[in-house]
Amino acid sequence: MRAAHEDRGPVVRKDSREMVTFCIGEQDFCMDIMTVREIRGWTEATVLPRAPDYVLGVINLRGAVVPIIDLSSRLGLAPLEPGPRHVIVIVLIEQCLSGLLVSSVSDILNVTEDEVQPVPNIGEASASCLAGVISKGPRLLRILDVSAALPKTRAEEDELCPA
Amino acid sequence: MSGLDALRQTFFLECSELLEALDDGFDILADADPDAGIDIEVVNAVFRSVHSIKGGAASFSLDTLVHFAHGFETALDEMRAGRFVPQQSDWVVLRRAGDHLTDLVSAAREGREVDEGRSHDILAEIDKITGGAGRELERVMPPAMPSRETLATPQPHAFAPMTLDLELGGHNDTRFEIGFRPRHALFENGHDPVHLFRELETLGDMSVSVDVSGLPSLAELDAHAPYLAWTLTLRGTAQRAEIEDIFEFVAHLAELSIKELDDDGLVPAASPAPAPAAQAPQDGSGSKETDLHVIPTSSSPEPRIAKSVSPSKATVRVDLDLVDDLINVVGELVINQSFLSQSISDAGLAHETQITAGLDEFKTLAGQIQEGVMSIRAQPVKPLFQRMARIVREAAAVSGKIVRFETSGETTEVDTTVIERLIDPLTHILRNAVDHGLEPTAARLGAGKPAEGIVRLSAEHRSGRVLIEITDDGAGINRPKVLQIAKAKGLVPDDAQPAASDVDRLLFLPGFSTAEQVTDLSGRGVGMDVVRSAIQKLGGRINIQSVPGKGTTFSISLPLTLAVLEGMIVTVAGHTMVVPITAIIETLKPVGVEIESVSPGCDVVRVREELIPIVDVGRVLGYRSPHEKRAEHVLLLIETEQEKRWALAVDEIRDQRQVVIKSLEQNYGRVIGIAAATILGDGKIALIVDPEDIVRSAADTILPGASNAAGTARPIHHLLGV
Numbered sequence: 001m002r003a004a005h006e007d008r009g010p011v012v013r014k015d016s017r018e019m020v021t022f023c024i025g026e027q028d029f030c031m032d033i034m035t036v037r038e039i040r041g042w043t044e045a046t047v048l049p050r051a052p053d054y055v056l057g058v059i060n061l062r063g064a065v066v067p068i069i070d071l072s073s074r075l076g077l078a079p080l081e082p083g084p085r086h087v088i089v090i091v092l093i094e095q096c097l098s099g100l101l102v103s104s105v106s107d108i109l110n111v112t113e114d115e116v117q118p119v120p121n122i123g124e125a126s127a128s129c130l131a132g133v134i135s136k137g138p139r140l141l142r143i144l145d146v147s148a149a150l151p152k153t154r155a156e157e158d159e160l161c162p163a
Numbered sequence: 164m165s166g167l168d169a170l171r172q173t174f175f176l177e178c179s180e181l182l183e184a185l186d187d188g189f190d191i192l193a194d195a196d197p198d199a200g201i202d203i204e205v206v207n208a209v210f211r212s213v214h215s216i217k218g219g220a221a222s223f224s225l226d227t228l229v230h231f232a233h234g235f236e237t238a239l240d241e242m243r244a245g246r247f248v249p250q251q252s253d254w255v256v257l258r259r260a261g262d263h264l265t266d267l268v269s270a271a272r273e274g275r276e277v278d279e280g281r282s283h284d285i286l287a288e289i290d291k292i293t294g295g296a297g298r299e300l301e302r303v304m305p306p307a308m309p310s311r312e313t314l315a316t317p318q319p320h321a322f323a324p325m326t327l328d329l330e331l332g333g334h335n336d337t338r339f340e341i342g343f344r345p346r347h348a349l350f351e352n353g354h355d356p357v358h359l360f361r362e363l364e365t366l367g368d369m370s371v372s373v374d375v376s377g378l379p380s381l382a383e384l385d386a387h388a389p390y391l392a393w394t395l396t397l398r399g400t401a402q403r404a405e406i407e408d409i410f411e412f413v414a415h416l417a418e419l420s421i422k423e424l425d426d427d428g429l430v431p432a433a434s435p436a437p438a439p440a441a442q443a444p445q446d447g448s449g450s451k452e453t454d455l456h457v458i459p460t461s462s463s464p465e466p467r468i469a470k471s472v473s474p475s476k477a478t479v480r481v482d483l484d485l486v487d488d489l490i491n492v493v494g495e496l497v498i499n500q501s502f503l504s505q506s507i508s509d510a511g512l513a514h515e516t517q518i519t520a521g522l523d524e525f526k527t528l529a530g531q532i533q534e535g536v537m538s539i540r541a542q543p544v545k546p547l548f549q550r551m552a553r554i555v556r557e558a559a560a561v562s563g564k565i566v567r568f569e570t571s572g573e574t575t576e577v578d579t580t581v582i583e584r585l586i587d588p589l590t591h592i593l594r595n596a597v598d599h600g601l602e603p604t605a606a607r608l609g610a611g612k613p614a615e616g617i618v619r620l621s622a623e624h625r626s627g628r629v630l631i632e633i634t635d636d637g638a639g640i641n642r643p644k645v646l647q648i649a650k651a652k653g654l655v656p657d658d659a660q661p662a663a664s665d666v667d668r669l670l671f672l673p674g675f676s677t678a679e680q681v682t683d684l685s686g687r688g689v690g691m692d693v694v695r696s697a698i699q700k701l702g703g704r705i706n707i708q709s710v711p712g713k714g715t716t717f718s719i720s721l722p723l724t725l726a727v728l729e730g731m732i733v734t735v736a737g738h739t740m741v742v743p744i745t746a747i748i749e750t751l752k753p754v755g756v757e758i759e760s761v762s763p764g765c766d767v768v769r770v771r772e773e774l775i776p777i778v779d780v781g782r783v784l785g786y787r788s789p790h791e792k793r794a795e796h797v798l799l800l801i802e803t804e805q806e807k808r809w810a811l812a813v814d815e816i817r818d819q820r821q822v823v824i825k826s827l828e829q830n831y832g833r834v835i836g837i838a839a840a841t842i843l844g845d846g847k848i849a850l851i852v853d854p855e856d857i858v859r860s861a862a863d864t865i866l867p868g869a870s871n872a873a874g875t876a877r878p879i880h881h882l883l884g885v
Contacts (some may be wrong), residue, residue: 046848049277049784050836058831058840065840098495102386136768151832163331 016112021141022089022105024072024080027103028133030109031144037090037097039105042082055151056082059099061090067151068099075129075148093147100149109136116143170412174219175272176480179546181212182265183543186549188212189261193254201248210239217266218408227277228267234286238253238293246293254290255560260285262553337367337401344392344419347414356393362409363843367399392418435706483579493533494727494823498842500529501820522709532819537727541576544622544631547585547674548573554590555618556599564598565605565615572622577629581721585631588694591635592717593618596692600635600715610712612636624723630743631719640709642666649675667707671695673782703836703854730841730851731799732818736786739849741822741841742811746854748800750816766796768810773802778861780852784836801854809858835860 019030044066045057054074058065068088073079080086080101088099116132119142131145188209217232238257238648249257263285270277273821286736310583320760343364363369368771377386380808395404504522513520548570559566577585601607601616608614619634642663645805649669669675670691698705703721722728722745731750756770758777767774768807777798781787798810822841825848827834838853 001555038261042845046840046849046850047786048831049837050835055831058848059841060846062843063491063498063825065825065827065830065842065848098830 016110017110019109019141019143020089021107021109022083022087022106024075024103025077027077028106029071029142030111030142031089031091031146033108035091035093035146040088040099041092042084042086042088042101042144045082046075053079056101059088061097061099064097066097066099067089068101070101071149072103074102080129082092085121089145093150096150098150100146109141117141171223173480174223175268177219177234178216178268179273181216181284182261182268183546183549184262185209185261186552186783189254189258192249193258201242203243205241206243210236210243213239213264215411216264218411220271221408222412223271223272228264228271228281231267231282231286233290234282235264238289241293245808249292254554256285256292256483258553258556258652259560260289262556277644280731281815293412296853306466308789310625313538326605337397337399338424339403339426341395341397341406342392342418342422342841343395343410344414345389346416346418347387347389349413350389352416354413354416358407359396359413360393363395363397365407366401366405366409366677367397369398370396379458384673387577396424397534440848449638486536488537490540491538493529495534495822497821500525500848502846508661520529533727533821538576540579541723541837542579542582543574543576544582545573547589548620548622550586551589551593551620554663555597556595562598564597565647567615567617569617569619570621571619575622575624575629576721577622578720581629581701584697585721588697588705588719589631589633590618591691591694594618596633596635596637597714600637602638606638610638618760629721629723631721632716634714634716636714639711639715640670640707642709642711664708671705671709716751726820728824728841728851730817730820730821732843732849733797733799733813733816735784735813736781737814738786739817739843739847740813741779741851742799742813743850744819744855746801748808751798751810753798770800770808772808773808775808775810777810778858779859780836781812782816783857785860796866799854801858803855803858809861811852811854811857821885822849822851 005140008104017135018033020033020036021028021030023029043059045059047057048055051057054070056068056070058067070082080103085104087105089102089105090099091161096133111134114161115134115136117135119123119130119133129145131143134141134143138160153159188205191205192201192209213232213235213236217229217236220228220232237246238260242249263281263523267277269275333603343353343356344358349356360369360451361370372394374394375390377390377392381729384390403421403423410417410419410421413419419806500522500840504526506721507513507518507522535772552568552570555566555568596618599617601618602612604614607616617634617636619632621632621634623630645666646661648671650657650659652675654669654672655661671694672692675690675692695705698719698721701721704762705737706718706720708713708718709715728741729744731744731747733740733742735761753768753769758766759769759774760766761776766777768777769775779787779796795814796814797816798812800810801810802808822843825840827840827850834855835852837850837852838856840848841851856878
């Protein structure tokens with residue numbers, strides 16, 4: 001991680017953001033580093049009944065019950081078969097902790113606003129969870145809109161009526 | 164947090180205790196036999212409460228609060244002096260004043276603006292019932308108060324200082340000699356003598372001399388220890404009480420003596436003190452050593468106070484977050500302990516007696532810590548009940564009904580969070596009880612009942628849960644009308660003939676309101692369904708019983724704590740789950756012949772000649788497909804609110820133990836059929852089943868026949884499991 005910081009060189013623009021890059025299968029993604037709390041290895045999750053396919057279950061994160069989301073499946077790609085090589089990125093969105101299952105975490109990048117391009121409207125299922133794309137050399141980086149990728153149960157819960 | 168903020172917080176905490184004492188006192192006084200005369204000790208206690216609030220409020224320049232408390236206190240002082248003996252009708256006004264004082268305090272705490280007009284109105288009412296005597300006094304007192312409020316930047320105030328009336332026993336010109344030797348704690352708590360002196364200066368001409376005799380040589384000097392003492396001489400129109408007010412917050416942190424000097428500079432034989440004012444709430448602390456306790460000249464000896472104010476134990480005020488953190492850590496400790504046991508037994512060391520003995524000890528200790536920490540969170544429901552008393556009073560005033568509010572079991576202890584979250588549902592039920600439950604006075608008299616309606620609120624511990632009941636002696640639920648409305652709203656089919664208790668439960672359906680007219684009190688779009696869901700969120704159940712002409716009772720049954728639960732560890736389709744033991748009546752392992760199939764997918768088990776429908780937990784939760792044949796299984800017999808029995812089918816029972824409840828909703832959301840989660844000994848999460856919810860969703864999806872069997876139509880079967 002320190003290496004990444006040194007790499008970014010002396011020029012740091014004010015409107016730049018730090019992004020954590022990760023991959024799911026063959027695709028590269030990134031998300032704002034400020035949402036990331038920690039990165040940990042895969043642990044077996046407890047399955048939640050009647051949950052959406054992409055919710056793998058919940059894990060015990062030092063006493064907190066944290067749901068794990070299979071980002072690949074959430075973005076409409078082939079579901080990951082979770083194994084010891086996979087990584088869980090713990091994110092904090094609106095005071096709620098969630099874990100995102102990804103193939104691997106690769107780098108930390110400095111991204112300025114003018115590098116970000118809008119998501120091309122190609123009717124892809126994953127488009128609703130993306131906040132933009134970045135073209136960096138040969139790579140195409142998709143910026144993940146984390147809160148859009150999370151299950152919506154929390155919001156609905158307030159209106160939820162037990163009867 | 165700055166020192167002042169901390170002080171302010173302490174003040175408001177104290178206020179809530181004082182207001183509670185005020186309420187208590189009023190309860191005793193209002194219920195006392197009018198012929199027996201007023202218990203002067205109780206009046207004193209009430210007076211002190213208001214006075215201490217006033218004193219504290221003045222230090223924080225909360226003018227509105229000070230002004231109102233002052234007027235209120237004046238009336239109480241009249242009562243103390245025996246000049247004002249409140250009649251039954253006067254108590255309404257006094258209560259209202261108490262309620263308003265509560266409002267003002269909470270407004271001050273939240274920094275809200277308050278309606279000064281209301282203060283004025285209530286003071287006017289008080290004035291009326293005390294026969295204006297209070298007003299007279301008030302005119303005399305103000306010079307002292309505004310001068311206190313303007314301690315930092317003196318500004319001209321509306322009241323011109325005037326000579327004090329002799330009635331108070333005051334002198335035109337008084338001289339006080341004040342000895343003040345602060346202790347270490349005074350500085351530690353963020354006080355500074357100079358502020359006190361400045362404040363004193365506003366009361367009159369003051370001279371200060373400092374006593375440095377206690378000062379050691381530089382070599383021995385401890386920079387943090389106080390060595391100085393001051394002697395202050397104050398000349399002016401000040402009263403002893405005002406001086407005591409200034410020192411109120413530091414009295415127990417310093418050696419303080421206040422001597423009144425006559426004109427020759429001598430201490431008079433007996434100083435006619437107006438009030439034992441400085442008896443601050445923390446009576447037990449150091450203030451007893453000082454001269455502050457002026458013995459009331461008129462009344463009987465002190466020990467009788469114990470009768471009105473129950474003996475107080477030494478307590479500490481702790482931030483709730485700290486307790487919660489502690490509970491979390493203790494929860495972790497318990498998990499860690501079982502994890503350790505498991506590792507040791509996995510490592511094959513379980514036969515080592517020393518290790519096992521040590522581990523057992525650890526287990527016991529961890530359990531004790533957990534129990535102890537849990538009991539810290541438990542609070543008596545009394546403040547809640549007092550708050551509810553006020554709701555009833557207000558509801559009675561608005562609806563114009565005469566209501567007697569009775570409470571019992573105020574000392575019942577419940578988890579703090581439960582108490583907080585009970586406020587809204589109870590408020591709603593009580594308002595309903597007054598507004599809809601009790602008949603109008605004329606109708607009551609017509610039915611041969613006393614004009615005074617009774618609303619009763621009680622709490623008690625019953626078999627590991629807390630039972631709260633709200634009873635009114637009104638007309639009971641108007642079942643024909645309820646049914647008619649339910650039909651009109653399409654909640655039940657037109658031809659349905661539901662049983663009486665099913666009709667009562669219709670009140671809990673969303674969007675149901677029987678009030679033909681939306682009144683000021685209830686009918687604000689919040690229905691009983693909201694009450695029910697609030698209770699359910701607490702892991703509680705609500706039930707309703709009604710007898711026509713006799714009244715209605717709502718019973719709320721709640722878990723003692725939201726943090727731990729005695730659970731049965733079971734497996735369901737390979738998943739480890741927890742079923743709360745409180746829900747289970749019995750467990751049975753059926754032999755083939757006892758199970759019969761009523762219709763496809765709807766099995767019943769015969770238990771002592773009773774047919775009980777079986778609900779397969781694995782199927783309801785979607786762990787198993789509906790067509791999969793159940794493997795060997797165990798049945799857990801549960802009883803729902805409506806005293807209907809169900810049998811939950813699980814694969815096997817593994818263990819029974821206390822589990823720490825972890826919220827699923829905090830990071831995820833509500834899951835149907837699941838109440839919460841817990842962490843097992845191996846660090847894995849297990850889900851805690853909500854049996855009632857399981858039965859309910861089973862009734863919705865798998866057993867459509869069950870509702871018909873109950874003789875009711877579809878919407879009603881929502882209520883079956885509740």
